[in-house]
Amino acid sequence: MPIDLPTVWAGIIAFAVLAYVVLDGFDLGVGILFPFFPARRDRDLMTNSIAPVWDGNETWLVLGGGGLMAVFPVVYATVLPALYMPVILMLLGLIFRGVAFEFRWRTQRGSGWWDHGFWIGSTVAGFTQGIALGALVEGIDIANRQYVGGWWDWFSPFSMLTGLAVVVGYALLGATWLNLKTVGDIQEHARKMALVTGVILLVLIGAVSLWSPFINPVYFDRWFGWPTAFFSAFVPMLLVVCAFALWHGLTHDKHLQPFLAALGLFILSFVGLGISFYPYIVPGSLTIEEAAAPDSSLMFLLVGAVVLVPTILIYTGYAYWVFRGKLDPDEGYH
Amino acid sequence: MTAEILARIQFAFTVSFHFLFPAFSIGTASFLAVLNGLWLWKRDPVYLHMFEYWKTIFAITFGMGVVSGIVMSYQFGTNWATFSDRAGAVIGPLMGYEVLTAFFLEAGFLGIALFGRKRVGDTLHMVAVVAVAVGTLISATWITSANSWMHTPAGYGIDANGNFVPEDWWAIIFNPSFPYRLTHTVLAAFLTTAFAVGAVGAWHLLKDRTNRQARIMFSMAMWMAALVTPVQIFVGDLHGLNTLEYQPAKIAAMEGHYETHTDGAPLILFGIPDDEAETTHFALEIPKLGSLILTHEWDGAIQGLKEWAREDRPPAIIPFFTFRIMVGIGFLMLGLGLWSLWERWRGNFYTNKTLHRAALVMGPSGFVAVLAGWFTTEVGRQPYTVYGMLRTSDSLSPVDAPAVGASLLAFIIVYFLVFGAGTFYLLRLMRRPPVIAEDHELDKGPHRAAGITPGPAQEEPIRSGGVDAN
Numbered sequence: 172m173p174i175d176l177p178t179v180w181a182g183i184i185a186f187a188v189l190a191y192v193v194l195d196g197f198d199l200g201v202g203i204l205f206p207f208f209p210a211r212r213d214r215d216l217m218t219n220s221i222a223p224v225w226d227g228n229e230t231w232l233v234l235g236g237g238g239l240m241a242v243f244p245v246v247y248a249t250v251l252p253a254l255y256m257p258v259i260l261m262l263l264g265l266i267f268r269g270v271a272f273e274f275r276w277r278t279q280r281g282s283g284w285w286d287h288g289f290w291i292g293s294t295v296a297g298f299t300q301g302i303a304l305g306a307l308v309e310g311i312d313i314a315n316r317q318y319v320g321g322w323w324d325w326f327s328p329f330s331m332l333t334g335l336a337v338v339v340g341y342a343l344l345g346a347t348w349l350n351l352k353t354v355g356d357i358q359e360h361a362r363k364m365a366l367v368t369g370v371i372l373l374v375l376i377g378a379v380s381l382w383s384p385f386i387n388p389v390y391f392d393r394w395f396g397w398p399t400a401f402f403s404a405f406v407p408m409l410l411v412v413c414a415f416a417l418w419h420g421l422t423h424d425k426h427l428q429p430f431l432a433a434l435g436l437f438i439l440s441f442v443g444l445g446i447s448f449y450p451y452i453v454p455g456s457l458t459i460e461e462a463a464a465p466d467s468s469l470m471f472l473l474v475g476a477v478v479l480v481p482t483i484l485i486y487t488g489y490a491y492w493v494f495r496g497k498l499d500p501d502e503g504y505h
Numbered sequence: 506m507t508a509e510i511l512a513r514i515q516f517a518f519t520v521s522f523h524f525l526f527p528a529f530s531i532g533t534a535s536f537l538a539v540l541n542g543l544w545l546w547k548r549d550p551v552y553l554h555m556f557e558y559w560k561t562i563f564a565i566t567f568g569m570g571v572v573s574g575i576v577m578s579y580q581f582g583t584n585w586a587t588f589s590d591r592a593g594a595v596i597g598p599l600m601g602y603e604v605l606t607a608f609f610l611e612a613g614f615l616g617i618a619l620f621g622r623k624r625v626g627d628t629l630h631m632v633a634v635v636a637v638a639v640g641t642l643i644s645a646t647w648i649t650s651a652n653s654w655m656h657t658p659a660g661y662g663i664d665a666n667g668n669f670v671p672e673d674w675w676a677i678i679f680n681p682s683f684p685y686r687l688t689h690t691v692l693a694a695f696l697t698t699a700f701a702v703g704a705v706g707a708w709h710l711l712k713d714r715t716n717r718q719a720r721i722m723f724s725m726a727m728w729m730a731a732l733v734t735p736v737q738i739f740v741g742d743l744h745g746l747n748t749l750e751y752q753p754a755k756i757a758a759m760e761g762h763y764e765t766h767t768d769g770a771p772l773i774l775f776g777i778p779d780d781e782a783e784t785t786h787f788a789l790e791i792p793k794l795g796s797l798i799l800t801h802e803w804d805g806a807i808q809g810l811k812e813w814a815r816e817d818r819p820p821a822i823i824p825f826f827t828f829r830i831m832v833g834i835g836f837l838m839l840g841l842g843l844w845s846l847w848e849r850w851r852g853n854f855y856t857n858k859t860l861h862r863a864a865l866v867m868g869p870s871g872f873v874a875v876l877a878g879w880f881t882t883e884v885g886r887q888p889y890t891v892y893g894m895l896r897t898s899d900s901l902s903p904v905d906a907p908a909v910g911a912s913l914l915a916f917i918i919v920y921f922l923v924f925g926a927g928t929f930y931l932l933r934l935m936r937r938p939p940v941i942a943e944d945h946e947l948d949k950g951p952h953r954a955a956g957i958t959p960g961p962a963q964e965e966p967i968r969s970g971g972v973d974a975n
Contacts, residue, residue: 223616226571230612234604236578241601244593244668251582251589252902258583259912262576263919269572270923273565277930316590316666317903464594465664467671472598479605486613493617493624 176470177463180242181452183476187238189441191231192300193344193434198225200345202268202293203338205286207364213357214286216500218272220352223494225272227487229265241472243462245316246452252318253311254303254325261299267292294338301337305330308447309386310455329382336375340437343368347430350421352498362421365429369417376410376440383447387454390447399446406443413439509901511909512584515916517883519576521876522920526570528875531645531691532698533563534611534638536725537618541634545627555718558939559702562931564619569927571612576916584909588890588900595661595669595677596651603647611640642691649690653683655891656882657751669891681751685744686882692737693878696838697871699729704868705935707861714855718939723864724854731842738835742798748885749799752892753808755885758821759828760795761785762809770795770807775829778821783811785821816888823884831877834870841867 198221208214240247251258271288274281302325309329312320346368349361384391394403413435420428450458463469537559544552578600581589589597617625617633625633660676661669671677703726709719749756757763761778762770763785772794776785796805810818841863848854886892890900 223620226568226612226615227609229571229575230604230608233575233578233608234601236582237597237600237604239597240581240589240593241597244590244597247582247593247597248586248590248902251579252586252904255583255902255904255908255912258579259915262579263915265575266572266919266923269568270927273568274926274930277565277933281926318586319903322905322908464597465670467674468594468598471671471674472601475602475605479609483605483609483613487609490613490616493621 176466176473177242177459179473180238180463180469181459183480184235184238184242185441185445186480187231187234189438191228191235192441193437194228194231195225196297196341196437197221197344197348197430198228199268199293199297200341200343201348202289202345203297203342204345204349204361204364205290205293208357208360211282212500213360214275216353216357216498217349218275218289220349220498222272224491225269227490229269238472242464242469243452243459244464246457246462248316249313249318249457250307250311250453253320254306255322257299257302257306257325261296261303264292264295264299268296293341297338297341298334301334302326302330304337304444305333308333308383308390308444308454311453313453313456329386332375332382333379336372336379339368339372339375340433340440343372343433344430344437347417347433351426351430354497354500362429365417365433366421369414369421369433372436373414376436380407380443387447389451389454393446403443403446406439406446410436410439506906506910508904508906508909509898511906511913512901512904513897515584515909515913516580517880518913518920519573519580519916521879522924523570523573523577524875524879525872526566526573527641527645528694528697528872529701530563530566530570531641531694532696533559533566534641535695536698536702537563538631538634538638541631545631551717551721555721555939558718558937560619562934565927565931565934567611567615569924573920573924582902583912584902584904585890585900586902588895591667591895591900592655592669592891595654595658595671598671598674599647599651599654599678603644603651607640607644607647611637611644614640645691645694646687649687650678650680650683653686654680656680656686656886657682658891658894669894682744682747685740685747688740689737689744689878692733692740693871693875695729696733696737697875699726699733700838700864700867700871701869702726703730703864704866707864707868708935709938710855711858711861711865713938716938720855722939723861727842727845727849727854727864730838731846734835734839734842738839741832741835745799746801748882749807752885754810754813754817754819755824755882756799757808757810757812758819758885759824759881760799760807761788761821761825762795762807763811763821765807765809765812766796767806769793769797769804770799772798776825778825780810780818780821785825819885819887824881827877827880827884831874831881834874834877837867838870838874 201217201221205214205217208217236247267288269292271285271292275285275289276282278285305327306325309327311318312324343365346361346365350358350365353361384394393399413432416435417429417432419425420432448454450460452459452462537556540552540556540559543549544556614633614636617630618637621633622630654677657680658669659680660671660673662672664670702722706719706721706723706726709716710723713719745756758778760770761773761776763778763783769792771790771792773785774789774791776788778785793803796807797803799805799807810821844860844863845854848857848860854860888897889895890897
């Protein structure tokens with residue numbers, strides 16, 4: 172049986188995007204939570220908790236973008252102009268939070284300034300990523316392999332809602348990460364933040380889930396038509412399981428469980444999107460098949476990806492393992 | 506201004522800023538690997554302290570390189586969408602391999618290289634440091650390959666939509682200008698680091714010529730200058746021959762030749778190229794030398810810009826001047842390298858203040874040369890993004906000028922703010938005298954906070970030289 176290269180690649184790109192969302196999600200979340208941890212010492216600990224790994228986390232974003240250009244160039248060439256402003260804002264946000272992280276250690280006087288840069292940059296990056304997601308769900312106008320919509324098409328009540336949901340979701344990931352990595356007062360505070368953001372996130376997931384089937388009849392059919400509804404129904408059921416695991420973990424002083432439960436919420440929401448989208452890559456405009464680059468490109472990169480992606484996962488896992496365990500407040504990497 | 510010109514300015518601006526960071530971090534990563542290797546081999550703490558000194562500088566440079574690089578990878582889509590659609594099937598996989606083989610390697614091991622010595626032990630730590638250094642070199646390989654392909658495209662076909670379709674990946678990766686461009690770029694990165702390290706060493710020698718770390722920095726840097734600069738000039742010459750073969754219009758622009766010379770072209774040392782009047786004003790020429798350098802023959806033929814229709818010519822003035830800046834700096838680097846050899850031989854290497862001052866002045870020279878060379882080759886490729894195949898004006902996104910203008914303005918403000926602060930912090934780190942930190946400092950891994958709140962170790966630095974300095 173010949174392998175269906177475009178579908179394989181859609182799977183790999185989806186995996187890269189998911190890996191980015193959950194990994195950079197928790198370190199962006201740490202930044203989003205900065206205003207709730209005003210003490211310098213707490214903030215030092217928070218940034219130290221992500222210092223050894225944030226670079227690797229952000230690389231998944233480059234793989235998502237670079238990979239998209241390689242295997243679905245027309246998607247790259249139409250979605251990015253459609254999302255011009257959110258993408259530019261996201262890049263500026265990532266610049267601020269990436270450097271603020273290093274710079275805040277280099278200055279006594281300016282460190283408060285860079286702390287703001289870290290917080291605002293992280294929040295803007297999360298919010299614009301959520302907007303991009305919402306705009307994609309709503310559809311993008313494409314004709315003759317070019318974006319033909321307007322400059323403000325991405326701006327809608329729905330995309331604002333998804334933007335907010337992603338910010339809150341990242342904050343939950345960040346809070347459960349801190350709950351995992353810290354001890355004492357800061358952990359106690361992180362746990363409270365996780366409970367609050369967890370409740371808000373579930374409300375927002377509910378709102379987005381109820382709204383999106385009415386945006387596009389294809390989505391409606393996927394969720395309420397037979398027989399797909401039978402399989403789709405697993406997603407909300409598992410969401411409830413994850414929500415319970417999150418609540419149970421936070422109220423029973425578990426450390427890893429809430430973080431895993433929060434990851435589960437993200438993965439399930441992502442699977443939900445996949446169920447709505449397939450076989451489209453840009454809903455309503457381009458299917459995976461139509462958007463794919465020539466087989467020669469897909470095959471050339473696949474050969475490497477098959478070997479390299481597992482290798483990357485192994486040594487990334489090793490790097491996480493090296494820095495495992497609770498942070499010693501007196502150690503600090505910086 | 507049109508969207509095209511704004512998008513070109515935006516790309517030139519963001520890529521120029523970005524390029525400075527990898528140019529420095531590629532060399533610094535290898536330097537760190539050498540220092541760590543020397544520490545493991547000789548167990549002389551001076552190398553460990555040098556590693557710690559440059560590690561912090563590397564971390565900041567690398568961080569700025571990462572974030573400015575993410576901007577580049579998305580700008581292909583926002584501003585150059587048509588290029589991405591047309592050439593994505595060829596360029597995209599090369600960049601995909603850069604991410605898979607290099608970026609993850611660098612980023613994955615960076616944490617261990619910077620913060621993990623105590624956690625993983627010396628051997629695995631060395632592996633991590635080498636992995637980061639190798640990662641930077643692999644990254645340079647793929648991105649240079651992609652860029653070279655845009656200069657000398659090969660191994661492709663064109664499909665019904667007018668898009669490039671890869672046919673022979675071997676020919677695409679090893680396109681005709683790739684080997685020259687890669688060698689030239691990597692050597693440039695090494696020299697950039699060498700002259701920056703040499704300037705830091707020289708600065709601290711001027712203040713305290715017994716500082717042992719400063720001596721080693723200065724000495725290593727000047728060996729690089731003396732040994733690598735001649736190689737770089739040789740490689741640059743080979744690169745020039747290659748460009749003459751594949752991009753003769755670029756050579757004509759660099760040389761300021763509008764007329765074709767069939768019996769030996771002069772070398773124009775100075776002049777002001779004028780594309781409108783099709784002549785180089787105030788030309789200061791050396792007969793035949795141009796042909797000798799470019800073709801290695803006295804009477805070699807050099808085509809002038811008039812051979813091409815006006816709309817197919819690169820603008821001459823930028824490549825003409827940036828090329829001269831790059832070559833001029835190259836010869837200054839060579840001069841400093843030879844001078845340092847002479848002073849070594851005479852035994853004045855660590856005492857000649859004039860030499861140290863010269864090295865200090867030459868500190869930023871690598872960055873200037875790298876940017877000048879970059880401008881020469883990229884402006885020389887105009888008016889094409891894929892040379893001879895796809896025009897810059899046909900590569901643009903369907904964007905409005907105000908959108909590109911607004912984002913350009915935002916990038917300019919943010920870049921000067923953020924990277925200006927970064928440069929300030931880097932210079933401040935380099936100004937710290939390299940000293941032996943107290944042992945308990947090293948045990949913890951250097952506390953960054955210690956650099957901010959001056960503790961005893963900072964206020965009363967224990968000089969590392971002294972004993973063997975006489």
